[in-house]
């Protein structure tokens with residue numbers, strides 16, 4: 001299982017990387033925009049902190065521009081994964097980048113047919129958005145199960161990375177569906193480590209130790 005934190009905030013990235021359990025950092029244009037810094041400079045700083053993969057999305061809307069941006073991004077950091085938006089232009093760009101050996105992710109995937117076409121185009125990862133599907137009133141888990149099953153049935157080796165995860169329970173749910181990777185916001189990652197009984201137990205251990213005066 002690959003684990004990523006979905007943020008472009010340097011403080012959060014440093015803290016998350018220090019856990020030593022991440023395969024890398026994922027971003028998207030909204031997350032990058034929130035930091036208010038030049039794109040390349042920010043991604044390069046992230047790359048200097050993260051020992052693993054740095055995921056970065058193109059903002060061009062046509063295949064030619066996407067390919068151009070992808071080539072550029074892949075020179076910024078040693079292990080870039082270029083995110084392409086789902087659609088005909090994204091599919092065209094993915095097919096071309098697969099031939100160049102640039103690692104890619106098809107993002108904004110909201111249906112199994114989309115996920116199948118992304119795999120046919122040769123992307124390394126496809127990212128269905130669990131939370132955003134749930135927000136529409138449909139089941140994000142059923143949707144992701146559909147992708148996992150279709151990939152198994154059709155023999156695709158494209159990895160499924162579940163994104164838009166809102167809490168620890170959802171992480172468990174998607175992992176049980178057989179996804180290869182998960183990415184989550186920093187607060188969700190940190191909340192996975194917490195449990196009230198852990199806190200109570202530790203307080204008691206420390207109190208007993210102090211009371212014993214050893």
Ligand SMILES: O=C[C@H](O)COP(=O)(O)O
Pocket residue numbers: 006027028129131132163164165183185
């Ligand atoms: O890039 C995709 C994000 O994982 C979306 O997450 P969000 O729905 O919490 O914004």
